[in-house]
Amino acid sequence: MAYLLHAANVLYLLSYLVKDILWLRLLTVVAGVLLMTWALLQPQPLWASVAWNALFLAINLYQSWLLILERRPVRLSERETLLYRLAFRTLTPREFVKLLALGRWEEAAAETRIVERARALDRLMVIASGRTAVKVADRVVELGEGRFVGEMSFITGEAPTADVVAIDAIRYVSWPKVELTKFLAQHPPLRAAWQAVLGADLVSKLRAA
């Protein structure tokens, strides 16, 4: 029976030698199983050891599952790939997918007003296809694919000072402001990456203004 104990400790030793946290946890899981088996097979089963190892096993299995989920390859659909290339290249594909999961794909026919001047805007949008016109009095500026709509209101909390109307049939992703703000606050690295994307778009608009 002692070989189980030795095998478990050899695996623990190996786990201390690997740098990858997933491999470390998986080796520990196997070692834990061996150790529990050894403890159970004693003439007087070592229940305290079994209980503690069961707890370690559960934690390591759960954390390993999370790590595996994080490492799964990201697969983007065609429209997602296009939008990623248009506006979100500085994000990792996984960050992009996390953001997309929070947003909603929407479509609007030509001539549809998607933003109304002086009316509080509760969402932030990015145009995936088609063109929009931003209108203030007699001034009109066109915003096309990959451009954000509503980011100034998102940052300042103020109502927009222009109307935004679809020129063609458009497809866009919209994020509810409140949920997006809350989500970004919970994910600081993603907030920084998102801010870099939004800031670059914003600064280019401010320079053109």
Next chain:
Amino acid sequence: MVSSPALADAVVLDRAGQGRPLGSLWEKQPCVVVMLRHFGCIGCDVTVTELAPRLAELRAAGARTVLVGNGSPGAIDGFVERHGLADKAVDVFTDPTLAAFRAAGLVRSAWATFGVRAAIDYVRAIAAGFVPRKTEGDVLQQGGALVVDAGGRVVFHHVATHLGDHADGSDLVDAALGLAIGRTPAASPLRV
């Protein structure tokens, strides 16, 4: 509390020991002022390391970024070199008198430097690969951050309460972008 006139009048020194009022830094453009602790502070190493990648964003938003330590002017060069700041959009000053720190309403406390929370910050910084260095300034003074518009109005204010406490770079960028939007004419069609 931030005392805007006192803050603007507080004199900071450059690497040559030349003094200038802090207010002169935001005369022409908004300014992000990050008040460090002493130049050898491990918490400040973390602060600057996290802020460095955001400097270009702050500059693009039209804000000047300034770091203010509290050691001697002679310590600035080493600090700049250590953090690779020489070619970045940031200026480093110091205020050995701590007048700017007081005007900014920042904390000076032994507990904030040596308390339990500070000890945890210290261990975290070491675990993240930062190296403790020799003290170069007032060890009890804590840091903070301000974003000030070109008129001297403070639009963002963070007071650090312990060694590892610092303003989130995203909050600084948000404040700078907010000021950039504020400078855009309301009649611009791009202000949506």
